[in-house]
Amino acid sequence: MTTQEQLYAGLDLDLSWSERDLPERERTKHVHRLHPYLGKYIPQLVEELFRRHVPPRGRVLDPFAGSGTTLVQALESGLDSTGVDIASFNCLLTSVKTREHNPFVLERDLRDALARFEHGDGAAAGASAYLRAWFAPAARADLLRFRSLVTDYESADVLRVILARAARSARLTTHFDLDFPRTPQKETYWCHKHKRECKPIDRADHFVRRYTLDTLARLKEFAHARKRRDAVVLHGDAREVELHGPFDAVVTSPPYPGLIDYHEQHRYAYELLGLDDLREREIGAAVRGTSKAALAAYCDGIVGVLTACRAALEPRGRVVIVVNDRRDLYPQILDGAGLALEQRYQRHVNRRTGRRAGEYFEDVLVARLD
Ligand SMILES: C[S@@+](CC[C@H](N)C(=O)[O-])C[C@H]1O[C@@H](n2cnc3c(N)ncnc32)[C@H](O)[C@@H]1O
Structure with a gap:
């Protein structure tokens, strides 16, 4: 040995x-x-x-x-x-x-998109079969509404990443299998991670809010850490x-x-x-x-x-x-x-x-x- x-x-x-x-x-x-x-x-x-x-x-x-x-x-x-x-x-x-974001535009776009989303703006249209299978109805509607607002902004790509992150968290998966979920989890289940009964996620609005603010903070922090070089x-x-x-x-x-x-790892984002x-x-x-x-x-x-x-x-x-x-x-x-x-x-x-x-x-x- x-x-x-x-x-x-x-x-x-x-x-x-x-x-x-x-x-x-x-x-x-x-x-x-x-x-x-x-x-x-x-x-x-x-x-x-x-x-x-x-x-x-x-x-x-x-x-x-x-x-x-x-x-x-x-x-x-x-x-x-x-x-x-x-x-x-x-x-x-x-x-x-890696891109250089204009800090004023970024802050304005993300806060405005979030405010409109929380006000109920946006259309929940265009759900594919995948989206219908992997998201509870309210979560799906939240994601689709946010998606419909994204293209209104110069910071559209940042909003797309926020949308994908919210979708990842809002999928109908167990808490212990976010990496490789195989089938949608629709019922309450025994959760190995939390050692109790857990319910599948049924909405996405809280994720949209949390990740919009977190993304803004992280991009600002990196703007101070980076040098002006090409990427x-x-x-x-x-x-x-x-x-x-x-x-x-x-x-x-x-x-x-x-x-x-x-590719499969981020299927929700492709969809x-x-x-x-x-x-x-x-x-x-x-x-x-x-x-x-x-x-x-x-x-x-x-x-x-x-x-x-x-x-x-x-x-x-x-x-x-x-x-x-x-x-x-x-x-x-x-x-x-x-x-x-x-x-x-x-x-x-x-x-x-x-x-x-x-x-x-x-x-x-x-x-x-x-
Ligand atoms: C181990 S990951 C790299 C992770 C990276 N070091 C990081 O920290 O995020 C390997 C990557 O290779 C990419 N890949 C696979 N086939 C490729 C190809 N033909 N051309 C370019 N990238 C490819 C995959 O999409 C995947 O993102």
Whole structure:
């Protein structure tokens, strides 16, 4: 059996934080908590990786930008950045987090939209079959009314993110399964989280209010923390979009086979906002599961993305990949993309919440052009 000492000897302790060193509040500071997102990495890890591998005022690329952690931290660290994602909701979220909002317009728009919503304005029209199945009638009417007001404002995209967050909270799910709900929960149920009987949510107005005010506060806080650097968000397949290099480094956490379906995770947002669905190009989910064929498609996909990144990288640039590669796929992937592994840090991850709570180890692979 491995002793704790042996276990920790192989770890990079500067990249491993305990809950006490780095409480939830810090990990979800300002815009990092604008909307829940499964499978993001923590901002403090990204900050440290920038310090180690990106020159001051450099340019960084994240081909799997997700909820935008890399781009947000690049703005805080004074770096220019570009992020690509295949999931349009993720691009919307990242773009709302990173764009420069006029503080007066933002405050006026959000407060006005909320006041009108609370006054009963807006039309509750246009419910799809999904919306009829997953929301109680009053919750659905609240969301549809708020949706009908969104386009009246310059800050429409911010309001869209608020609407999506309210919808996520108002779905007919149990409290303990917000991440992967399978069927709508219409009856009272025994709640494993609260250890009592709970009722499914039947309205959304309180979420709209709470998240409008919270979003305003978080965007204002980030406006003080950020530097004036570029953050470009590209919606598309990272194997194909034009990346406009050269970049000093790639810093990313890729999808992993059979773990999270990034389109399905935010289904409510696609349904409510009518977003473009490109799931057939989503690596790790387009071919479902972990069969041999799915793993081969996954490896090909990541090789394709890293090959495109390689072509956009400065010759002395580094590719930094955060991944829990339990299937040992990455030696072959790096090789296929013409990259050579230079360093591997192992970090200890302490996951405190959600159905996937528990501890595990994660690798940070640092590669250079071969
Ligand atoms: C692990 S997540 C990234 C999370 C991110 N580091 C964060 O902190 O939010 C992987 C992302 O890769 C995206 N993705 C999957 N296939 C892609 C493709 N072909 N091109 C671009 N992005 C893709 C998924 O939509 C998902 O958002």
